[in-house]
Amino acid sequence: MTTTASPTRLARPPARRRYTIDNPRKSRTLTFLTALFTFYCLLPLVWLVINSTKSQPDFASSFGFAFGTRFALFDNIAEVFTYDGGIFVRWFLNTLLYVGVGAVTSTFLAALGGYALAKLEFTGKKVFLFVVLGSISVPGIALAIPQFLLFARLGLTNTPWAVLIPSFVNPFGLYLMWVFAAEAVPTGLLEAAKIDGAGEFRIFMQIALPMLVPATVTVLLFSFVSIWNNYFLPLIMLKDPNWYPLTIGINQWNKLASTAGNGALLQNLVVTSSLLTIIPLIVAFITLQRFWQSGLALGAVKE
Amino acid sequence: MSETVAHTARAPLSVASPGGDQLRRRAKKKRQIGWAFVAPFGGLFALVFVIPILYSGYLSLFQERMVGGTSFVGLANYLKLVQDPQFLDGLYRVFRFTLIQVPIMLALALVLALALDSKRLHGAKFMRISTFLPYAVPAIVSTLMWGFMLGVRYGLFKNLNDWLGTAVDPFQPSTTLISIGVMVTWAFTGYNMLIFYSGLKAVPHELYEAAAIDGAGEFRVIRAIKLPALRGSLVVTVVFSIIGTFQMFNEPQILPSMVANSGITTYYTPNLYVYNLAFTGGQQGYAAALALVMAAITIAIAYAVQIRGMKRAFDQ
Numbered sequence: 001m002t003t004t005a006s007p008t009r010l011a012r013p014p015a016r017r018r019y020t021i022d023n024p025r026k027s028r029t030l031t032f033l034t035a036l037f038t039f040y041c042l043l044p045l046v047w048l049v050i051n052s053t054k055s056q057p058d059f060a061s062s063f064g065f066a067f068g069t070r071f072a073l074f075d076n077i078a079e080v081f082t083y084d085g086g087i088f089v090r091w092f093l094n095t096l097l098y099v100g101v102g103a104v105t106s107t108f109l110a111a112l113g114g115y116a117l118a119k120l121e122f123t124g125k126k127v128f129l130f131v132v133l134g135s136i137s138v139p140g141i142a143l144a145i146p147q148f149l150l151f152a153r154l155g156l157t158n159t160p161w162a163v164l165i166p167s168f169v170n171p172f173g174l175y176l177m178w179v180f181a182a183e184a185v186p187t188g189l190l191e192a193a194k195i196d197g198a199g200e201f202r203i204f205m206q207i208a209l210p211m212l213v214p215a216t217v218t219v220l221l222f223s224f225v226s227i228w229n230n231y232f233l234p235l236i237m238l239k240d241p242n243w244y245p246l247t248i249g250i251n252q253w254n255k256l257a258s259t260a261g262n263g264a265l266l267q268n269l270v271v272t273s274s275l276l277t278i279i280p281l282i283v284a285f286i287t288l289q290r291f292w293q294s295g296l297a298l299g300a301v302k303e
Numbered sequence: 304m305s306e307t308v309a310h311t312a313r314a315p316l317s318v319a320s321p322g323g324d325q326l327r328r329r330a331k332k333k334r335q336i337g338w339a340f341v342a343p344f345g346g347l348f349a350l351v352f353v354i355p356i357l358y359s360g361y362l363s364l365f366q367e368r369m370v371g372g373t374s375f376v377g378l379a380n381y382l383k384l385v386q387d388p389q390f391l392d393g394l395y396r397v398f399r400f401t402l403i404q405v406p407i408m409l410a411l412a413l414v415l416a417l418a419l420d421s422k423r424l425h426g427a428k429f430m431r432i433s434t435f436l437p438y439a440v441p442a443i444v445s446t447l448m449w450g451f452m453l454g455v456r457y458g459l460f461k462n463l464n465d466w467l468g469t470a471v472d473p474f475q476p477s478t479t480l481i482s483i484g485v486m487v488t489w490a491f492t493g494y495n496m497l498i499f500y501s502g503l504k505a506v507p508h509e510l511y512e513a514a515a516i517d518g519a520g521e522f523r524v525i526r527a528i529k530l531p532a533l534r535g536s537l538v539v540t541v542v543f544s545i546i547g548t549f550q551m552f553n554e555p556q557i558l559p560s561m562v563a564n565s566g567i568t569t570y571y572t573p574n575l576y577v578y579n580l581a582f583t584g585g586q587q588g589y590a591a592a593l594a595l596v597m598a599a600i601t602i603a604i605a606y607a608v609q610i611r612g613m614k615r616a617f618d619q
Contacts, residue, residue: 021511021512021515022422023422024421024422024423024521025423026423026424026425027421027423027424028425030418030421030423030424031423031424031425031426033418034415034418034419034424034427034430035426035430037411037415037430037434037492038429038430038433038434040489041433041434041436041437041489041492041493042433042436043452044437044440044445044448044449044452044489045436045437045440045448047448047451047452048444048448051451059457060457063462064451064452064457064458064459064462065459109343109344109347110344112340112341112343112344113340113341113343113344113345115340116337116340116341117341120336120337120340121337122335122336122337122338122341124338125337128341128345131353132344132348134602135348135352137542137546137601137602137605137606138352138356138598138601138602139546139549139550139574139594139597139598139601140550141550141552141574141577141578141594141597141598142356142359142594142595142597142598143351143352143355143356143359144577144578144594145359145362145577145581145587145590145591145594146354146355146356146358146359146362146591147351147355148581149358149362149587150350150354150355150358165347165350165351166351168347168351169344169347169348169351169352171348171352174344200336200339200340201339204340225438225439228441229440229441229442231441231442231443231553232552232553236578236582246441247441247442247443247444248443250443250444250447251443251557251560254443254447254557254560254561255560258560258561267451267457270447271447271451274443274444274447274448277441277444278439278440278441278444281439281440282436282439284439285432285435285436285438285439286432289432289435292435292497
């Protein structure tokens with residue numbers, strides 16, 4: 001370190017010393033170009049916010065990026081929560097159920113399995129790992145029809161289980177946990193605990209699991225988003241609107257709103273409910289964003 | 304790890320030795336405990352992945368007929384598939400889409416990640432979070448927003464056409480796929496950017512210091528240090544993007560209810576075709592065959608990319 005310092009200082013004229021490799025001169029052109037792309041990313045969200053403040057007639061008549069004649073956001077929210085006997089609340093609670101139970105269970109199972117694959121020896125381990133990793137690239141649709149038929153035979157379709165059970169299995173989460181456990185949990189510590197007479201499960205719960213927290217948060221976040229946003233699985237599994245998650249519910253309203261001729265005029269509800277659906281996710285993204293980054297780094301490093 | 308494996312494998316041979324029995328019992332106990340940890344995942348995995356795939360294979364050997372019910376047809380479904388113009392049309396469409404959209408999206412993501420990592424931007428943190436935000440938006444909501452915005456009934460293009468006296472419709476048959484490309488690129492560029500960005504953050508700082516001493520400029524640093532460091536990330540993003548676009552379903556499934564005459568058919572993408580065959584057409588056997596063929600194509604391409612990517616990494 002000390003040897004590198006002097007040539008660097010020599011290489012730079014004193015007047016420009018405040019620009020370093022950690023703090024180079026800012027570029028306006030680059031900022032402008034990146035801002036253009038940021039604009040593209042934010043544009044639809046801005047549109048959504050603006051249009052959720054419009055009443056139905058304003059939505060149909062006014063310019064997309066202008067506010068309506070009346071600020072109707074709170075009326076819209078009230079209407080979303082009361083329309084059709086307050087079914088939106090039910091969809092919201094369903095989504096919370098699917099996300100809460102699904103994300104926690106799948107993350108725990110992934111941690112349990114990933115830890116065992118990284119730190120315990122058992123026969124057939126490599127085969128198990130190979131099959132599970134191979135399944136990451138199996139498209140969901142290949143599974144959907146037989147899953148549906150299988151679940152129908154078991155009497156599980158049209159119940160929350162049809163959405164919950166598939167969400168319990170997260171092969172990519174298991175992969176992340178495996179990679180992380182192999183590096184973050186020292187084998188010596190586990191052996192010491194074993195000598196002290198601790199059982200394998202207790203070692204996992206009390207020693208390994210706390211060390212797996214960073215990976216756990218990441219897997220939890222990914223499961224959270226993928227279950228919250230899941231569309232295809234509930235679409236095929238559920239017929240009863242009482243068990244719909246938000247995504248399917250909004251789609252149903254949208255279909256009602258778009259039916260030609262005698263369609264119900266409820267685009268304001270479609271737009272406002274869309275906004276309400278993404279707010280929790282956006283909050284989670286902004287507050288937890290450093291975990292996203294570390295998790296994505298973890299997934300890419302292993303290749 | 305390999306030591307332990309060899310150890311366990313040798314245990315049965317040492318039965319005669321005094322400690323052999325104990326050793327064997329311990330090795331066996333180890334095995335059981337490992338399985339106890341993976342059993343909950345494994346059991347559900349079998350129920351949700353393995354059994355459905357096997358069941359799919361079984362179903363694909365049958366055909367549902369209007370008269371006479373379901374009958375065993377062997378590989379007839381697969382033979383029919385190869386000549387099915389609707390399947391080939393959808394397959395060609397996702398191929399084309401993947402070939403054009405994935406490189407554009409990944410190039411944008413890469414440039415974005417390099418720009419955000421260059422420390423030369425004002426407001427870099429704000430832009431990093433903003434560009435990642437679309438990933439949080441469910442496909443249904445993103446399709447609704449873009450459908451409304453690009454639509455000629457309520458959206459911006461209605462206003463544009465009114466002002467300019469034009470009749471541009473982003474959702475006419477010839478441009479619908481481009482509009483879908485705009486939506487998909489919007490949703491996933493930030494996600495891929497963050498994968499690249501995390502890869503760049505993992506580059507050891509000393510490398511940059513050394514490059515500065517050697518007098519390397521920004522572009523030299525990108526070419527000699529940053530891009531090689533992103534090879535692993537690139538493989539991951541290419542594989543996941545291919546899997547994603549080959550599975551395209553949500554956008555073409557939702558759009559027809561919003562825009563008329565978009566040119567989206569019931570077989571627009573192979574997945575949509577599978578869905579319509581199975582759930583509205585009652586042709587589960589044929590749908591199962593189609594789904595399996597799509598899975599095989601996707602896996603083959605994903606593996607080819609992975610192997611090529613890894614081989615290149617070894618060559619370095």
